[in-house]
Amino acid sequence: MSSPGLSLVEVVDVLRGLGVSRVLLQCAPGLRGDVLDSWCGFLSERGVDVVVSGSSCWGPCDVAVNECRLFGCDAVLHVGHWWFGCEGGVQVVWFGGVPVVFAPYFYDLDVGACCGDVVEVVRGRGFRRVLVCCTQQYYPLARYLVSVLRSCGVDVVCDRVTYLGCEVVNLRQFKGSIDCVVAVSGGYFLGVGFFCVFDGEVPVIQYDPHSRRFLDVGSVARRLIGIKLSRLVDLLSRGFERVGVVVSRKFGQCRFALAVRVRDFLRSRLRGVRVDLLVFDDVPLEVLDELPYDVYVNTACPRLGLDDVDRLRFKVLLNLGEVKYLISRSISGYRFSDVFGVPTWLVG
Missing domain, CATH: 3.40.50.11840 (Diphthamide synthesis DPH1/DPH2 domain 1)
Known part of the structure; x- marks a missing residue:
């Protein structure tokens, strides 16, 4: 409700x-x-x-x-x-x-009861400096939670609490300066993003106010990234001939000029490999499995390269920060945060 x-x-x-x-x-x-x-x-x-x-x-x-x-x-x-x-x-x-x-x-939630659940865990685990975040539908709960935590002597490092799934990358500046992230949302979505941005090195308390349960986002993130890396290792071992660069035509996601730069860069680095631009509205994963490309590079929503990897049956979908492993043909040095990374050749 x-x-x-x-x-x-x-x-x-x-x-x-x-x-x-x-x-x-x-x-x-x-x-x-x-x-x-x-x-x-x-x-x-x-x-x-x-x-x-x-x-x-x-x-x-x-x-x-x-x-x-x-x-x-x-x-x-x-x-x-x-x-x-x-x-x-x-x-x-x-x-x-x-x-x-x-x-x-x-x-419409029982704000007092939900805050009590979270405060008990935060204080019980001895966390003193935390980041509180939520998706928009939980804003009143998260704002109240911030005030309650502060009244209990917990340092909440940021006044803003609502974040989109793609915005978690903007908070990696807090890595090393907070004890934990408190993510308030239904399901695993928000917490998994923070787990990856902080490379699994910052505890993430993912709280679902509907079930009033705490969720283990680390195991979900490791499973999703594990699926991707397993397929990527297999791809690199057998070789690949075709790469599709995914472009969204959604108003807020369309980065066609960037996609052209990605395509041209890959063509210059992957000799003998065909690289094409592929335009979609929603990106239909069943179509990616069907199309004759071995691997895809995503320039649309970065969450596609994290949340949906297990919905692909055969193919590999990489975000921009993971392209370097395609070029080096090795996953050596892979980090969770690469899923939200931006390569230097795009910003240089």
Whole structure:
């Protein structure tokens, strides 16, 4: 069960300010049922015609701008994410002349009980300096948790608490200066990212408020990376002839110029190997298994090269920080953080 709080009234005010009469509504995974039950009727009663998008909505990079234009909508209402680096309220970001309204949606949880669970573990393990993070739906819980931990004498190093799966890389500056990460979200997603960014050297307390359980993200991360490395070793031992560079056409993920640089670099380093650009919206893993490429290099969402490796049956999907192992034809020196790395030849 979820609660829109005051954001729904604010959303209507923002839409009216933009002169919106028809809006394309898209929701983060897990929210569609609640949003359709409450938001559609609320907006319709206030004169806003709602068209519901059934497309994927994995983050603020994944906005349905083309659908909005196709169906004559005035704006996209994107529920369940904030814009990169932002917290609080309703935000408007323009994509190619289309306003995208980012609106929060919070799970209705027993905040006191959940905070009690986490504080007991943090204090019981003697952690004194921690980083608290969550996905957007858990923002009220995480903010309250920060205040409770600080009242107990625990140093919480950052006031911001909400992070996207791709943003975990921005926090590696805290490696060596914190005792643990407290990740609040459903499932393993957020905690696995932090485990990899910190190379498994910083304890990650992954707390699922729905089950009120603590999850072992280390074993999940090791299993996923283990699958990737096993396939990569096999690929390098038997050799490869074709590499596909994956490009997303999503507005917030499309990095075509970068993909061209990656393709050209690989062509210059991998003599006799065919390297092609492959364009997708969502990246269908079953299609990657079917296409005649031995290995793929991902320039779309970096989480594809971590969370989805076990959904590929045969092929290897590498992120940019892992390309060096393809070129050296060895996995010597591999680190978990390579999954979020950026090679020097791209930034130099």
